[in-house]
Amino acid sequence: MNNLIDIMQLSVEEIDKLIETALDIIDNPEKYAEACHGKKLATLFFEPSTRTRLSFEAAMYELGGNVLGFSAANSSSAAKGESVADTVRTVGCYADIIAMRHPKEGAPLVATRTAGVPVINAGDGGHNHPTQTLADLLTIYREKGGFENLTIGLCGDLKFGRTVHSLISAMSRYKGIKFVLISPEELKVPKYIISDVIEKNNIPYEEVTSLEENMPKLDILYMTRVQRERFFNEADYLRLKDTYVLTPDKMKLGKDSLSVLHPLPRVNEISVAVDDDPRACYFKQVLNGKYMRMALILKLLEVEV
Amino acid sequence: MIVDQIEEGIVLDHITAGNSNQIYNVLGLDKLDCTVATIQNADSVKMGKKDIIKIGKLIDIDLDIIGYIDPGVTVSIIKDGKIVERKKLALPETIKDIIKCKNPRCITSCEQELRQEFKLVDRENKIYRCIYCESQAPKHIK
Numbered sequence: 480m481n482n483l484i485d486i487m488q489l490s491v492e493e494i495d496k497l498i499e500t501a502l503d504i505i506d507n508p509e510k511y512a513e514a515c516h517g518k519k520l521a522t523l524f525f526e527p528s529t530r531t532r533l534s535f536e537a538a539m540y541e542l543g544g545n546v547l548g549f550s551a552a553n554s555s556s557a558a559k560g561e562s563v564a565d566t567v568r569t570v571g572c573y574a575d576i577i578a579m580r581h582p583k584e585g586a587p588l589v590a591t592r593t594a595g596v597p598v599i600n601a602g603d604g605g606h607n608h609p610t611q612t613l614a615d616l617l618t619i620y621r622e623k624g625g626f627e628n629l630t631i632g633l634c635g636d637l638k639f640g641r642t643v644h645s646l647i648s649a650m651s652r653y654k655g656i657k658f659v660l661i662s663p664e665e666l667k668v669p670k671y672i673i674s675d676v677i678e679k680n681n682i683p684y685e686e687v688t689s690l691e692e693n694m695p696k697l698d699i700l701y702m703t704r705v706q707r708e709r710f711f712n713e714a715d716y717l718r719l720k721d722t723y724v725l726t727p728d729k730m731k732l733g734k735d736s737l738s739v740l741h742p743l744p745r746v747n748e749i750s751v752a753v754d755d756d757p758r759a760c761y762f763k764q765v766l767n768g769k770y771m772r773m774a775l776i777l778k779l780l781e782v783e784v
Numbered sequence: 785m786i787v788d789q790i791e792e793g794i795v796l797d798h799i800t801a802g803n804s805n806q807i808y809n810v811l812g813l814d815k816l817d818c819t820v821a822t823i824q825n826a827d828s829v830k831m832g833k834k835d836i837i838k839i840g841k842l843i844d845i846d847l848d849i850i851g852y853i854d855p856g857v858t859v860s861i862i863k864d865g866k867i868v869e870r871k872k873l874a875l876p877e878t879i880k881d882i883i884k885c886k887n888p889r890c891i892t893s894c895e896q897e898l899r900q901e902f903k904l905v906d907r908e909n910k911i912y913r914c915i916y917c918e919s920q921a922p923k924h925i926k
């Protein structure tokens with residue numbers, strides 16, 4: 480069965496193919512307007528995430544398909560204690576493909592066993608969120624024209640930030656990549672990602688605390704939000720949340736060709752004054768996310784256009 | 785000390801000293817109706833000290849569990865007082881329902897009927913990860 484649970488399930492070639500499809504969708508939207516006519520996407524959101532759900536739904540509508548589903552666990556059978564396996568087995572009878580978000584890690588993998596239709600992981604707790612990484616990748620591709628020879632700065636919460644871990648894994652497969660890991664001591668990239676991904680692929684990296692000092696060398700700056708729900712201690716959250724704030728002053732230190740990405744939503748780690756800078760790509764990233772979700776739905780449904 | 789040869793059964797030799805109780809327990813040897821001898825802290829040329837378990841009956845044992853706890857164990861099958869087969873153990877690729885994922889955010893923490901399943905990701909360092917949440921497995925069963 481075709482599923483997407485973890486970004487690393489996709490080979491470099493498959494990512495290239497998705498990007499090719501997404502670029503063709505951007506250039507020729509009318510060609511795809513009826514590609515999924517008569518097909519239904521179920522968005523099963525056991526925890527709310529309006530932006531991800533809307534992106535999937537918009538993607539399916541633009542392919543001429545239909546959408547059904549729920550947007551919170553309390554409006555679903557999960558509130559009555561039904562297992563993930565049973566819920567998706569039921570939904571698999573109605574829908575052609577499922578996009579699922581769940582607070583528990585591994586829930587979408589469980590879903591693949593009984594759904595009978597393709598399952599897309601739309602985020603499982605702090606674990607994986609592969610379609611966010613697809614959005615990141617298309618943005619990098621469109622801004623840089625490829626994935627090679629890039630110095631990528633990742634800034635903020637690098638410990639709990641799942642999008643950071645997935646992006647590091649995905650980018651580690653290309654040539655000429657360097658990582659600059661910018662975080663407070665408490666929020667550094669976990670050791671196993673350094674050893675199992677970065678060092679294993681012989682990728683040069685540095686772990687630093689200053690954003691200003693490292694701005695000039697970056698081709699890409701991937702900002703992240705420090706998330707309150709990852710902390711047990713409110714005081715730690717308050718102390719760390721404002722460690723990095725990207726301002727127009729700091730942007731002056733960056734290259735002209737810099738691209739700033741952020742998985743959104745932001746709180747205050749990028750000041751609104753940066754939004755008008757042509758190097759700010761985080762709203763383009765949202766749009767790119769929709770195109771990649773369209774490409775992914777086509778791939779998983781094996782629709783040829 | 786000499787423990788009698790067995791005519792028919794299984795000998796687990798070269799158990800790291802101290803591991804025999806754990807192996808005894810996970811294999812459920814206390815539930816057998818035959819003789820089971822556990823020898824602890826026996827002298828070993830190779831290992832210094834070792835444990836040995838002798839089971840006086842040919843039973844099905846889960847080699848993967850032993851391989852996970854103590855991959856150096858040798859398993860000999862005895863028939864008519866002779867060794868008819870020696871099995872070498874290795875770390876199993878997957879282990880099911882032996883260890884429990886400790887991550888409170890893992891789907892297995894709220895859906896109890898799911899099997900606990902871990903896959904080997906690093907043979908050299910004996911690292912297993914939960915197939916659901918990828919948390920690292922605890923090194924020991926208890």
Ligand SMILES: [Zn+2]
Nearest residue numbers: 885890914917
């Ligand atoms: Zn787990």
